[in-house]
Structure formats: structure tokens, C-alpha cells
Amino acid sequence: MSRKSKPKVAIYFSITEEEETPEIQDDISGEELGFETYFDIDQTTHLEEFKEIARCLNRNGFNAYILNLHNSVHTLISNLEKAKPDVIFNFVEEFHNNPRLEMNICALYELFGVPYTGAPPLALAACQNKVYTKRILDTYEIKTPKFKLIRQIKPKYSHHLKFPIIVKPPYEDASSGIENESIVRTNAELKERIEYVIEEFQQPALIEEYIEGRELNVSVFGDKELKVLPISEIDFSEVPDHIENIVSYSAKWDPLHEAYHKTIPVCPAPLTKRVQKKVEKIALASFRAMGVRDYARIDMRLAKDNSVYVLEVNPNPDIAEGVAFMRSSETAGYSYEEMLVNIVNFALNRSTVYKR
Numbered sequence: 001m002s003r004k005s006k007p008k009v010a011i012y013f014s015i016t017e018e019e020e021t022p023e024i025q026d027d028i029s030g031e032e033l034g035f036e037t038y039f040d041i042d043q044t045t046h047l048e049e050f051k052e053i054a055r056c057l058n059r060n061g062f063n064a065y066i067l068n069l070h071n072s073v074h075t076l077i078s079n080l081e082k083a084k085p086d087v088i089f090n091f092v093e094e095f096h097n098n099p100r101l102e103m104n105i106c107a108l109y110e111l112f113g114v115p116y117t118g119a120p121p122l123a124l125a126a127c128q129n130k131v132y133t134k135r136i137l138d139t140y141e142i143k144t145p146k147f148k149l150i151r152q153i154k155p156k157y158s159h160h161l162k163f164p165i166i167v168k169p170p171y172e173d174a175s176s177g178i179e180n181e182s183i184v185r186t187n188a189e190l191k192e193r194i195e196y197v198i199e200e201f202q203q204p205a206l207i208e209e210y211i212e213g214r215e216l217n218v219s220v221f222g223d224k225e226l227k228v229l230p231i232s233e234i235d236f237s238e239v240p241d242h243i244e245n246i247v248s249y250s251a252k253w254d255p256l257h258e259a260y261h262k263t264i265p266v267c268p269a270p271l272t273k274r275v276q277k278k279v280e281k282i283a284l285a286s287f288r289a290m291g292v293r294d295y296a297r298i299d300m301r302l303a304k305d306n307s308v309y310v311l312e313v314n315p316n317p318d319i320a321e322g323v324a325f326m327r328s329s330e331t332a333g334y335s336y337e338e339m340l341v342n343i344v345n346f347a348l349n350r351s352t353v354y355k356r
Helices: 046-058 073-082 099-111 121-128 130-139 187-201 249-253 258-262 273-290 324-331 336-348
Strands: 008-013 063-068 087-090 147-150 165-168 205-209 213-222 226-228 232-235 264-266 294-303 308-315
Touching (some): 046 336, 073 099, 087 336, 121 273, 121 308, 130 147, 130 273, 130 308, 165 187, 213 273, 213 336, 226 273, 232 324, 273 294, 273 308, 324 336
Parallel strands (some): 008 063, 008 087
Antiparallel strands (some): 213 226, 294 308
16 A cells, blocks of 8 residues: 555445335334433434445545445455455444354454454454353453353252342343343243243343442543543433333334433443542453453443442444444544544554554
8 A cells, every 4th residue: 555545444344135224214203102202213224324434434534435245255255355455444243143253254354464443353252252251351350240151941040149130142242132021030030031031042041130220331442552431321310110220222222112212321421530430440451351452332330339340341332423432432522533533543553463
């Protein structure tokens, strides 16, 4: 690449045709839904988001293009060989509907010697497995909720956990499998939910003590030097009694669900300086322990006694404008475009490591 040429950025993702052109809902009011809405019902498609990222990068000195891999390794390899991108903005979160194959795609980038944004394969694999994450964090003396892994359906499930308990599929991403029914308070409810997870997701069930308290999203970004962005909190004060105080799949992704409109982010979170420093220290330690890179979001629970429990370490989190990671970024004073450029440059600066 000559000094005068613009770095070529391949924005890779893999979504279905239905996700490319989803059915657009007619305008729906809160009155029709049966509850008061807080957010606009955004119907921006993933494809539109990727196109906007390309436009932002092109305005900032890059030559960016998008490519939907459509679950085809041949499409990926062909583009790497023919287009020869200088850097990859990696948005491939699953392959063939399997989030555990996410790491394999990054491994291909490395085999082709092309630098890419975000976490490397081993970090993706470790973070994808909630049990591995817990065990790794434990070796660094970072608290996570007490847990047990149930591998198969049994007549009875013994455990030493305190109720309430939350039941999760351990190998899913983006809160998949976490809903209101995931919080259980009796052994009968626990048995029912364990068996649902095992049968529905074809994987073990992770049961862990549910931590009552405040939910914090702590975004970290950087390469050689790391920075904790302003901490965001999920405010549960508007959540009605029939909905649990958790960030469920519906709360994250379903704009027609009441939980989506009642779990309201507040950034920066109102924390004492002492608690803020404690949370930031744990976020940095978790980022380093899991080997993530460039940008990540660490989800935590702050218990009533100010104990901090890490729930998940999320590599390559959602960077849609105004959401989650980008909300903290914007609060810190970075524009959307500035943060996109930062992330791409982190990868470009590693180009000497990945030699073709």
C-alpha cells in the first residue's frame, strides 16, 4: 500500500436475506402496544447500519466497502484473494447460525495475514463460553456469581445455590435464551427452566445466583493503552412488577416488548468516586484477563453492599450509533465517526504483525 493510497477496509458480516430486508412494521403507538413507549421503534436494518459505517469511514480517508458473506467461506476467501483489503472491520458474530464458529472466521483472517478489528480467536472462544469466562476471571480473583453447570436432564437437580437463580444457555450471545422466565425461585421452576434450556438450545444449562442490585455496562477501548469510557447503568425504576430487573433478549432487541421500553440506560451512571474507581479497575482487569482487544463491554452487577460481580465480558459489542458502547463513547466526547476511525486504526497499526 502506497502512502498516498487510501487504506482499503472490508466490512465483513454474515446475515440472512430476511435480515437484509426485514418486513417493515407499520407505525405502532404505545396505546396499541398496551404500555407507554420510551424509545422510538427503530426499524433500521443491519444492512443500513453497515452501509452507514462504510460512508463514515469513506468520509475519513478510507476506501471502505461492505460484504455479506451469507455463511459462505468461499465468498470470504475469494474476496480476500481478489480485493486484498488492508484491514477488516469484523462484524461476523456467527456462522451457519452458530455463534461458536465466530472464532473460526477470525482464524481465517489470520491465516491470510490481514489485520482485523476486535478480539482474536482465543478471546472470542473464551468469552463465548460463559463457564470458561467465569473460571478465567476467578483465577484473577474477579468475582462472578456462584454457579453450577447442568449437562443433562435428570429427575432431580442438586445444587448449593441461593434462590433466586437465573438459568442461561452458556454458549449463546446477545442475551439469547434469557427472558423473564429465566429467573426462578423454587426447585420446581428451576427444573422446568433447566429442561427448557437443554432441549431448546441443545446445550447444558448454566444456573447461577441472581445478584440483586444495579446493572452496569462498562465499555473499554484501546490497544496498547486502555481507557474506560463513562459507565452506563440500566435503570430498572420504571420496570413493572411483572417484569424481572434483567436485560433480557426482549429488553435488548424487541422494540415491541414492554421490557425494551422500561430498561432505560443512564450515562454516566451516578456512582460515588470510590465505587466508580473500583468498577473501572475491575473492568480493566477483566478486559486483560479475557484477552479481548480494541473495544469491549463488561456487564456487571453492583450489589447492595457495593460488591461488584462480572456477569459477562463482551468482545466486539454492538456499536450502533447511540447504543451501549457508543453511548459511553459519545458521553466521553468522541463522535461516532471518531470512534469508528479509532477502532480501524487500532487494527491497521497491527498490520506489521500480519504479513502476507
